[in-house]
Amino acid sequence: MKCTEQGMSVLIFVRLDCKGGQARLFTLLGNVKAYSTATSERKKFYQDVSISQGDDGLFEISLDRRKLKTPGGKLFTVPNEALAIAVATEWDAQKDTLKFYTMHMTTLCNTVLDNPTFRDKDQIITAALKFLETDTVCYRVEEPPGLVELQKNEWDPVLDWIEKRYNVVIGSSCNIMGPEIPEETKETFRQHLGSYNFWALTGLEYVITQLKSVVLSFGLIDRHLTVEQAVLLSRLEEEYQIQRWGSVEWAHDYDMYELRARTAAGALFVHLSSESSTVKRKLLQD
Known part of the structure; x- marks a missing residue:
């Protein structure tokens, strides 16, 4: 992975191994449908994950250089680099199959950006x-x-x-x-x-x-x-x-670990969303 700066932009590239490659790139970016649901999975279709900062100061996530969008079709943007890195790490961690129900940071960002219940x-x-x-x-x-x-x-x-x-x-x-x-x-x-x-x-x-x-x-x-x-x-x-x-064998431990994961993600989201400073030249490792 490498990091470069161009003016106000900070790009972070992560090399990922994938079968199928770019042929299915449009599947998520062109037609995003409820990928934050609890049971949804999809075959992985990208190789590179990148983070860039736009002219408005917001950070964007790209998969194979194409910008990620929310399930509602909005451009996926986050307010600081630390949160962007956390989201990119979730996409980086996915293997052959995208397990969206494990991507709590991404889901929380989608909830804020789309605000499906129109709450203030x-x-x-x-x-x-x-x-x-x-x-x-x-x-x-x-x-x-x-x-x-x-x-x-x-x-x-x-x-x-x-x-x-x-x-x-x-x-x-x-x-x-x-x-x-x-x-x-x-x-x-x-x-x-x-x-x-x-x-x-x-x-x-x-x-x-x-x-x-x-x-x-x-x-x-x-x-x-x-x-x-x-x-x-x-x-x-x-x-x-x-x-x-x-307890029922394995079921108790599974429920415990799942609750820990969701709770930890929520707490991290709170702290990262409150972060005002920008992380400079932060690298993601394969």
């Missing part, structure tokens, strides 16, 4: 805050005693941290209705979410939907929790039951 920042924030009312760590059981103690020991420290970090009150409840979240708390979190740009906010909402928890998501984005910790805490009751009764 306020609507995304409202949707994210709804998870606070049913937050995983706020719902406690009354039995069995082992799970009650586990939830207290594992979830209480995270709740204590976020209440002190944001100077809010959340609490927990064994009632099916959950705790009553004060309006002041909701407003504090609304203002905090509003501080993110549209790209980062989309990624944060994605993390919240994976973990079913605003508390754990904030802990992850603030680097108070690791991805592994956040995922494990979001699955606490399930893990307890598995330890007690056992």
Whole structure:
């Protein structure tokens, strides 16, 4: 791979091995159809992946020098080089078959660019805050005693941290209705979410939907929790039951790794979307 600069442009070329070559290049670039769906796969049709910066300062991804487009037909552009490199790496990592369901960064970018549900920042924030009312760590059981103690020991420290970090009150409840979240708390979190740009906010909402928890998501984005910790805490009751009764062979580990991958991608997307500086002469390795 090599990197060259031409004026404002930064090009990064990645050599990829492929059977079939350019003959099928039009398949994605000329007729992109829902390649971010959970089960879609397609035979790989390109050899080179490149990143370039346009005159508007946005970064583009090209496959065999043809510009990538979104499923909605828009030019695929991202706001900074770091995010462009992350997306290019996903395309670089694909082998003979393109597994689009593994390309979480690409999918998140497509969601922002196409905005298929036509939402604005306020609507995304409202949707994210709804998870606070049913937050995983706020719902406690009354039995069995082992799970009650586990939830207290594992979830209480995270709740204590976020209440002190944001100077809010959340609490927990064994009632099916959950705790009553004060309006002041909701407003504090609304203002905090509003501080993110549209790209980062989309990624944060994605993390919240994976973990079913605003508390754990904030802990992850603030680097108070690791991805592994956040995922494990979001699955606490399930893990307890598995330890007690056992699990279906391979299925449990697969679900765990998939959730980790999605959560990690969402967190990385948030941080990269918030990145304002440009990475200079960053090389991708085959």
